[in-house]
Each structure stands twice: as C-alpha cells, then as structure tokens.
C-alpha cells in the first residue's frame with residue numbers, strides 16, 4: 001500500500017534529492033534507491049546498526065544509486081533546511097521517535113518550496129497528529145490523504161506539499 005501511495009502521488013523528478021527519516025530494516029530506503037532518476041537519497045537513522053546494515057547492503061549489491069547514510073537524530077540535524085525535493089517518514093518512525101508533531105515539523109523544514117513530504121503514521125486515534133495545523137504553520141497543504149484500517153490499527157498516509 002505504501003509503495004502504491006508513493007507511486008501514485010510522488011512522481012520523482014529527474015535529479016530530485018530525496019530524504020528518508022528512519023531506516024529501520026532498510027527496505028523502504030532500498031525501494032527509494034530504485035525510484036531515483038539521477039538524483040540522490042539521504043537516509044537518516046539515530047541507530048548506528050541500521051545505518052551500517054543499509055550501507056553494507058548497498059555495497060554488497062553494488063547499488064549504483066547516489067546514497068548518503070547519516071547516523072544522526074534528525075531532530076539535531078542543522079543546516080539542511082529546504083535541502084530536499086521529497087522527504088519520506090514512514091512505518092513506525094513517528095511512533096518510535098516519541099516526538100509526535102515535533103518530528104513532523106522537522107521533516108517539513110527539510111523540504112524545498114514546491115517539494116513534498118510522504119508521511120505515514122501508525123498511531124492510535126487518541127494520538128492523531130494535528131496535521132492541518134502543522135501544515136498551516138509551515139506553509140504547506142495536504143495534497144492527498146488515505147486511511148487504511150487493514151492492519152487492525154489506523155495506518156494514515158499523507159502527501160503534504162510545501163507551497
């Protein structure tokens with residue numbers, strides 16, 4: 001479902017710079033590598049093991065994509081505001097970060113004007129994020145939204161476009 005949502009709503013322009021926050025097992029980052037059209041991927045995770053596994057996996061398969069793996073807490077990243085055409089933050093990253101709206105605001109800050117955020121959350125209804133208010137604060141708008149109850153909890157997907 002995530003790949004379908006991404007492919008439907010995020011045509012990747014030639015040379016686009018893409019960033020993913022939260023590597024985990026690295027499947028999503030590996031998928032993103034193959035969506036690049038001459039651009040770059042920056043993958044960020046606070047856990048060194050996740051970063052190392054992604055780097056090794058890409059090396060082992062001799063993946064030709066231009067990928068930078070950053071071992072950092074995204075909340076501490078400085079100097080990358082407005083650096084990316086597309087930022088993704090999916091799976092359990094928002095939940096695991098424990099930062100709620102603040103990590104979404106950080107993701108929004110990394111996007112260029114005209115760029116977009118692919119956000120997926122796996123949160124209980126009581127934990128729902130104030131996405132419309134966050135968009136208003138950051139000069140962005142919801143361009144697409146999907147709710148998928150298929151996994152027994154609410155998976156929500158957004159395309160958030162930065163104006």
Ligand SMILES: C[S@@+](CC[C@H](N)C(=O)[O-])C[C@H]1O[C@@H](n2cnc3c(N)ncnc32)[C@H](O)[C@@H]1O
Pocket residue numbers: 021022023024025026027028029044045046047050072073074075090091092093096097098103
């Ligand atoms: C389990 S993964 C899920 C995301 C992955 N893209 C997926 O869909 O499988 C979540 C990752 O987010 C990372 N993470 C959580 N908070 C973070 C933060 N503040 N900065 C960077 N990475 C973070 C965790 O270390 C973990 O590896």
